[in-house]
Amino acid sequence: MALAELPLFPLGTVLLPGGQLSLRIFEPRYLDLVKRCGRSGEGFGVCLILAGREAGEPAIPATHGTEAVIVDFSLTDDGLLGLTVEGRRRFRVEHTRVRDDGLVLGDVQWFEDSPAQPLRDEHALLSVLLARILDKAGIEHEGIGKGQLADATWVGWRLAEWLPLEPAERLALLQEPDPHARLQQLVDRLPDFQPE
Template sequence: MATESLALFPLHTVLLPGAALGLRVFEARYLDLVRDCGRNGRRFGVCLIIKGEEVGAPASAAAFGTEAVIEDFGQGDDGLLTLQVRGARRFHVERTRVRDNGLQVADVRWCPDDASEPVQPEHGLLPVLLDSIIEKLGSEHAKAARALHDDAAWVGWRLAELLPLHDSQRQELLQMDEARARLDRLLELVS
């Protein structure tokens, strides 16, 4: 399977498909990345930092991440560039290299898209739990089409996003290729 080149923005958080994430951008390498994305209509990848920090020397990042689509940008009260991104496709990093400016660029293989399948009876508690969380938090997902609440992939991603999980648990869920396996694991985590 062919790989594609993707600039990386390693963070101490996991971006999940369909989830929103706010970023403050101040390092030159990431300002260059955003400029390139704006000029060329490109996207970038977000990976969980395994070792290292978000600033300074390039960090060691997880081998699985999520493509980030810039939805909005602005300037914070502190004068820094702010971005609102949304998670899109999942990817697996095959190889990385570091540019002169410290920006990591990876050769990635895209993970398969989730098949559209209904939530199975053994996972019936999870959409109920999700509805309760969305009702309590009043999140943007409250406006989602009702049919999505029976889609195994959507329910799994939204629970992974909204439940108080550790980043290592979110990363584990991100690396799973099957929605049913993700729901099985979520059941274990909530019980």
């Protein structure tokens, strides 16, 4: 399969498919990137930083990431460009190179999207947990075990987004190709979130 060139935006967080992220843009390399993406409608890749920092010298990105598409923008109170991006396709970075302006480009392999798969009985509790989280956040849903709350892939991504996981844990979930295995990893972590 042919590789695609994708500008990369290394961050200290993991963007998951279907998730949203707010960004403040101030470095010239990223302002140019946003301008190009705004004109073309194309996205860029968000990868967890393995070494380095978000600003300054180019950081070393993780080998897996998520395509980010701009869904909203505004000026922040401090006069910077604020973006809201949404996660779409997952990818694996095969090679990277750094342009003269410091922008990291990656040759990426896209992952196939998993078709909707029903939750297995052993993961039904996760639909209940996610419904409670969405209720507390004031987000409407169709009800436990219905619509998206019955889809193993969607439930896994949303729980990985909402549960208090470390970035490295979210990265491991992003790398997992099987939605049921992803849910099992979340089930295994649930006891760690119980109050003492």
